[in-house]
Amino acid sequence: MQKIYLDYAATTPVDKRVLSEMTPYFGVKFGNSMSLHSFGRAAKIALEESRAVLAGFINADLNEIIFTGSATESNNLALKGVALKNKEKKHIIISSIEHPCIVESSEWLKKQGFEITKIPVDKYGTVDTEYVRRAITKKTILVSVIHASNEIGTIQPIEKIGKICREAGVYFHTDASQSFGKILIDVKKMNIDLLTASSHKIYGPKGAALLYIRKGIMVEPVLHGGGQENGLRGSTVNIPAVVGFARAVDIYKKEAKKENARLIKLRNNLIRKVLKIEDSHLNGHPEKRLPNNANFWFDFIEGESLIMQLDMEGIACSTGSACSSFKLEPSHVLMATGLRPEQAHGSLRVSLGRQTTEKEINQLIKLLPKIIKKIREISPYGK
Ligand SMILES: Cc1ncc(COP(=O)(O)O)c(C=O)c1O
Incomplete structure (x- = not known):
């Protein structure tokens, strides 16, 4: 069975061009960017060249980018x-x-004596900007x-925020x-x-990941160590991963316009067809949404059953965030948009990517109504 991956929001495969750029840094160019000898200097050059690519991409300055592990x-x-x-x-x-x-970082800060305010969203999941304005007090840091x-x-x-x-x-x-890497960002x-x-x-x-910190903003390090990354993130930098990160951005810059248009077309077709299924609904904003994201909820459906049934047919989707897949509670994101717990439990996230084809989307469109019908017939939520 040919497998179909539709969970690009969870993670993406490494592009072959990225992998070939990274490969030398596992072997011949394996140096530590903090070493003073030629091996170290070569690693340092690769690190700073990668930093320049990433900084340029979001209109930041070189020393405003800190590399982290995730x-x-x-x-x-x-x-x-x-x-x-x-x-x-x-x-x-x-x-x-x-x-x-x-959420968990803010919970930790709460235990340290900080006060946390959560801003509500509307039914599309859009933050109320006026609420942000009103929530800011003299004591607000961030x-x-x-x-x-x-x-x-x-x-x-x-x-606006x-x-x-x-x-x-x-x-x-x-x-x-x-x-x-999906929407242009200018910090x-x-x-x-x-x-x-x-x-x-x-x-x-x-x-590999990054944190942009605008010049002049003081940050207390979380990982203390050998002074890497401006003293903000101790630990030997993962040079192969950082080099790959920068190459991935280079590729995006060249291909994004065409690729995003392709994804939007596929995604819109998917949404149109899926919403023809009885008692199906779209989660998220109808227009202001990521080009590769579709998220639905179906009445009288348990999302996990849907994911399992699709998986048995070789199609990999998700109910929501990959990190929450093993939790039994309904998604806090869907609940924030006003869904009831049983509605939030009936969600399906389909995230498209570079290898997604029209044929794959058609396969999902063909299978989904049949699977949903089957689950509804035995649903404890009752239809
Ligand atoms: C919006 C968002 N933030 C943070 C993360 C955490 O990423 P990682 O698990 O790679 O550290 C993810 C990953 O799913 C994400 O989608």
Whole structure:
């Protein structure tokens, strides 16, 4: 059976061109970028060239990019690092649809005595910007809002939120793990102070991510060590992964326009056809959403059963965030958009990518109504 992968929001395969760029750095160019000899210098050059590519891509300066090992780490560093450096103020604002690594970091900060406010979203998952304005107090240090939802794909009015924060003298962080490499980002134009991006969501390797920190913003390190990355992230830098991350961005720059148009066409066709299934609904914003994301909920359906049945047919989708797949609670993101628990349990996320073909989407469109009918016939939710 030919397998069909439709879970690109969870992770992407490494592009062959990325892999070939990385390969020498596992062998002949294996040096430690902190070493003074020629091996170290070669690694340092590769590191700084990669930094230049990534900085240029989001209109940042070279020394504003810190490499980390994952988006989770970047998000932890952003929240904890900024909060701990400004602990006399004690107030952090996040949206109610953040990734678990932001939610858990804020829970940790709460235990350290910080106050956390969660901003509500509307039925499409869009943050209420006026609520952000009103939630900011004299004690607020940082606002963190995900750029595009990993579950429902909704894109937030980041530039506007950034402007509100800038005017109020509050730092603004955005988790751009899903949008980076899909939507153009300009940190200056969008009033962003800190930004998280990840390599393995854009056909780069796992083990590399970045945190953009605007010049002048003080951050307390989370990983203490040998002074790497401006003293903000101790640990030998994963040079092969960082080189791969930069190459993945290079490829995106050349191919994005055509590829995004292709994905939007496939995705819109999928949405149109799936919504013809009785009692089916779209999650997320109808237009302001990631080009590769479709997310549905079906009445009288248990999402996990749907995923299992699709998997048996060789199709890999997800109910929502990969990190939450083993949790029994309904998605906090879907609940924030106003769904009831049983509705949120009936969700299906389909995320398309570079290898997705029209034939694959048609296969899903063909199978889905049959599987849904079968599950509904035995559903405990009753139809
Ligand atoms: C929006 C968002 N933030 C953070 C992460 C965490 O990424 P990682 O598990 O690679 O650290 C993910 C991964 O799914 C994500 O989608």
